[in-house]
Amino acid sequence: MGLGLALASGSMAEAALVEAKRRAEAADDNVMSVFWLGWQFLLLGVSDMLTLGGMLEFFYSEAPSSMRSMCTALSWCSTSMGYFLSSVMVSIVNSVSGSYGKEWLGGMTMNHGRLDLFYTLLSILNSLNFLNYMYWAGRY
Numbered sequence: 001m002g003l004g005l006a007l008a009s010g011s012m013a014e015a016a017l018v019e020a021k022r023r024a025e026a027a028d029d030n031v032m033s034v035f036w037l038g039w040q041f042l043l044l045g046v047s048d049m050l051t052l053g054g055m056l057e058f059f060y061s062e063a064p065s066s067m068r069s070m071c072t073a074l075s076w077c078s079t080s081m082g083y084f085l086s087s088v089m090v091s092i093v094n095s096v097s098g099s100y101g102k103e104w105l106g107g108m109t110m111n112h113g114r115l116d117l118f119y120t121l122l123s124i125l126n127s128l129n130f131l132n133y134m135y136w137a138g139r140y
Helices: 002-027 034-062 065-099 115-139
Strands: none
Touching: 002 034, 002 115, 034 065, 065 115
């Protein structure tokens, strides 16, 4: 699970770098290939595989047999709650960044927003999540 969480941070850092490069290319009226996105999606896919697989393995190895199906359901509920909270986080980031001048994720085109800063924020939050996991895994 730890490797999956670390890869998620790396994926968001890669996304921030690619977006910064895309914005620079767009400012010069150049077009980048969509294949630049491949590495971040590869890292994110492997990250999800390791994290969710590790979580399910933990539940099956540590939970009593009568609770295994409940633990599996809770793992999927935690994933869906994460998706919901990410939507809330987008709204919060837009509200806060809008109050300081310009929304990071606003505008009619991607060139007017600051998606690279949003990806950087996600990378930092994922890194903090990884450190939190390492602390509790070490205590376990």
